[in-house]
Amino acid sequence: MTAQAVEEVRLARAYLMRVAEPPAFALHAFVNVVGALAAAERVRRGDVPQLVANESEARRHVDLAEEDLAAAEKVGGRLLMPEDPEWPAWQLLCLGPPTDRGLRGAGTPLGLWVRGTAEVGEVFDRAVSVIGARAATGYGDLVASEIGYALGNAGMTVVSGAAYGIDGAAHRGALKAGGQTVAVLGCGIDIPYPAGHSGLLEAVAASGLVISEYPPGTNPARHRFLVRNRLIAALSSATVVVEAGVRSGARNTATTAAALGKVVLAVPGPITSAMSVGCHDLLRTGAATLAGSVGEILEAVGPVGEHLRTEGRSARRSTDGLADQALRVHEALRREEGCAAEEVAVDSGVPLDRVRALLPELELTGHVERGEDGWRQAKGGEHGR
Amino acid sequence: MTAQAVEEVRLARAYLMRVAEPPAFALHAFVNVVGALAAAERVRRGDVPQLVANESEARRHVDLAEEDLAAAEKVGGRLLMPEDPEWPAWQLLCLGPPTDRGLRGAGTPLGLWVRGTAEVGEVFDRAVSVIGARAATGYGDLVASEIGYALGNAGMTVVSGAAYGIDGAAHRGALKAGGQTVAVLGCGIDIPYPAGHSGLLEAVAASGLVISEYPPGTNPARHRFLVRNRLIAALSSATVVVEAGVRSGARNTATTAAALGKVVLAVPGPITSAMSVGCHDLLRTGAATLAGSVGEILEAVGPVGEHLRTEGRSARRSTDGLADQALRVHEALRREEGCAAEEVAVDSGVPLDRVRALLPELELTGHVERGEDGWRQAKGGEHGR
Structure with missing residues (x-):
């Protein structure tokens, strides 16, 4: 052509x-x-x-074709279409050919109005959507921002919907990390919606992308957000829901993402918080996998083996690895005063000759000490449940 | 005999x-x-x-058999054994015959030292263990106390380990509801351990039971808590973990409960809290089911159908149930000013004759109103994601 x-x-x-x-x-x-x-x-x-x-x-x-193209250009945007080499065909493939599955049904867009500096052909290669409630809590904002930051830091693109609350926090986190982030809108790319996020949308466009399938000037509307959600799900290889109420668009996106075969993660929160009910429902019904930390998210969404979680969390106790009898002998000792092997045998229920064999072994491993008044626990043990 | x-x-x-x-x-x-x-x-x-x-x-x-029996009697206790009619044989059946599966292996106790007023033969008929971290957060304490209260209120017995933190809060919640609660100890039933819970242990014994397989006078020790945990799991039909760190006895109990075929539930919490890591691990690995509310716990542990959760949580929007075109017509209207059917058709993309048919229908259902200046949304709609 x-x-x-x-x-x-x-x-x-x-x-x-x-x-x-x-x-x-x-x-x-x-x-x-x-x-x-x-x-x-x-x-x-x-x-x-x-x-x-x-x-x-x-x-x-x-x-208004010419007017729309001019309006897009006016805000630094353009119409991307399947005929363009950078069209994200691979990502949108999951939406399949259009079939009438109702309002939330799949279907590739006829084109995408895009605004921003990121390379459309690359930005979705490693993209994760981070979405959630508009009425987020401080906890949700914090977590979304940290996830956005970590993903941006790991070289992944954060896709979200530019809404107040979780969406905004995720975009901001990615921007803070110097990462790329993409806002998919349910209105025209020239509409600063929500109004309080006009600065954020500018910042997203400056280094990432603002995307919509609605022509410039289109006003936001509830059904458009629902239709838009399939694009958020399709353009990401995984979707993380940070907070979601009982009824929420984020749950709709998560369900769509699962239907498209994407990884779906949900962040739990306090059960006393109405803003975590949606996440908990997704987890209880098995629609999402629990995201317990930023590391777990990276592990779930990153290329195989690239972000293997370190096992440092599971710090070992000094008495780990002690066999049953050795543990009982160790427990029978006190730290404050020494005792004889005979006492240890009675207290631990371990035969005396085994106690006599075990105590020097435990001394070698640093678990017990021998003093003038007998055997005692070495420093560093732990007691309790 | x-x-x-x-x-x-x-x-x-x-x-x-x-x-x-x-x-x-x-x-x-x-x-x-x-x-x-x-x-x-x-x-x-x-x-x-x-x-x-x-x-x-x-x-x-x-x-010290006679001395132990006398020591138990001194604190209002006794030794219960399989030969007694009220022995909880049915509950302990799951522990099976003793096989050497290591420290945490199953195995029924040779007897149980019990102290308290509850009927041993009945108190475990509907019992749920509520367990968790000693270093609980305020959130964990609150949730454990509410769960204990709700279970007690529903006529179920709350079983726990009398430790600081979650255990104590669960016992207290049950007591507050006037419910029965059982403390299973890793030391003698005459040992006020932990010291700060001596009053709580008295209160538990006054209306419920304090239980141990360790003779009176036995001091607490770590391996005893691990051995004790199998009794907590066995004596309850379900185990709820409220908060648990990476390393915790509560996880050990949960794992044992699962191995014994019991229902295991875990309460999620903020991922920023170290005290929820254990619960999240149980949930992520599928070892526990998510407990998102007290109602969900009652539903999971109660007799079938007795505590069916009300679906009131999922409040319906006024526009629920509207078909795609009707929703789009509704969205195209404003609340502040009326507009003509022709405008609605262009704005919604719905054919004009369908718009003309839908508007009176939506008026009948109370979704739209007709005024001097045209059609407008009725009060009560909602806009957004």
Whole structure:
């Protein structure tokens, strides 16, 4: 295709993306069959199958393709489409061909409005979505920010939805680490939504990407966030839910991600927190794996073996590895005063000759000490449950 | 058996329980084969197989049976044994015959020193153990106390280990609800351990039970707590771990409970808390089921159908149940100003005739209102992710 031909296709797709509300299953299938150029021409004329007409009839007279491309350019954006070499085809493959599975059904987008400096062809190679409640708690904000930071630090891309709460904290964490982060919106890429995140969206675009399948100027709406969620899930190889209430878009994204065969992790929280109920439900029903630390997330999402968790957490007690009788002999001793082997035998229930054999062994390993008043525990033991 | 014969068996068992350190696999097997009376006599004489000698040799000259029974009686206690009608045989059945599976291996006790007023034959019919870290956080204490209260309130017995932290909070919660609670100790039933819980132990004994397989006067020791844990697991039909560190006795009890085929639940907490790491590990590895609320615990442990969780948590949105197009039409409307069906069609992407059909339907269901300036959303909608 000549460069001009490509731009004609882009205009056609820009027109089609405004004509029908995503996910437009029939229109998408139609484009796949007749091609974007012919599809645009026939939609304009109203010369389409009934199902496509149902999706496109209301807006087919609205052709703002050039205006939309200009509006995107005005904010440093562009329309990316399957005909472009950097189109994230591999990631979107999981969405499959459009089939009418209802509002939350899968389906690849006709194109993606993108804004930002990151290489679209690379940014999704190692991407993890970090999502959660808008009404996050301080705990959720902290954890999301730390996860975002750790992923960014590990060279992974943090994908989220730019909402208040968890989404914003995840983006910020990634930015703080100098990592790449991508915001997928349920409105136009030129709409600073939510308003309080206009600065954050600028920062995301400055080093990462702001993405949407909605034309510039499109206002946010609840059903658009639900449709958008499939893109967050598809563009990441794993999804981490940090906090989620009983009803939440994050759970919708997690369910979609699981349906797409992605790794789904959920961060637990206090059961006294309403903002962790959604995560706990995902964990209890087995829809998500528990993410108990940032290290566990890296281990779950990173290339095999790259982020193997260190086992340092499981610090060993000095008496670990002692066999039953040795442990009992050790326990029968006191630290404050020495005692004779005979006393140890009675107190521990270990035969006296075994006690006499074990005590010097335990002295060699540093577990017990011999003094003038007999045997006693060496420093460093531990007592309790 | 005559009453006198029974008391002779009791003396024999009291002697044997001091002779060998539990779990005394060989001695236990020996008692099963020759009976408690003959076993005691032969142990005293040293006329036993080598394995039994290994377990009993060091203390076989120590016969404090009468003193132990007197010491127990002094604190209102007694020695319960398999020959007694109220012996909790059914619950202890899961421990099976003694097999040498190491320190944490199963094995029924030769007897149980009990102190308190509860009916041993009934108190374990509906028992749940609530266990966890000694170094509990405020969160853990709160949750353990609430679980203890809820179980006590539901007529279930709360079993725990009387340790500081979670154990103590669980006992206290049960007591507060006027419920029955049982403390299983890793020392004698006359030892106020931990010292700060002597009042709590009195309160537990006053309405419930304090239990131990260790003779009166036995000091606490680490290996005894590990051995004790199998009794906590066996005497309960479910085990709830509230908080647990990386290394903890509570995890040991949970693992034992799972091995015994009991329901194991773990309460999640903040991943920033070291005291929840053990619970999260149990959940991640599938060793425990997530307990997200007191209601979920009651549902999991109660008789089938008795504590079905109410689904009230999952409050419905007013727009739930709206089909895709209806939802889009609803979203395209504003609350502040009315608009015409034509505008709605363009904004929602729904064909105009469908919009014209849907708006009156949505008016009937109370989702939209018709005013002088056109259609608008009714009060009560919600917007966002």
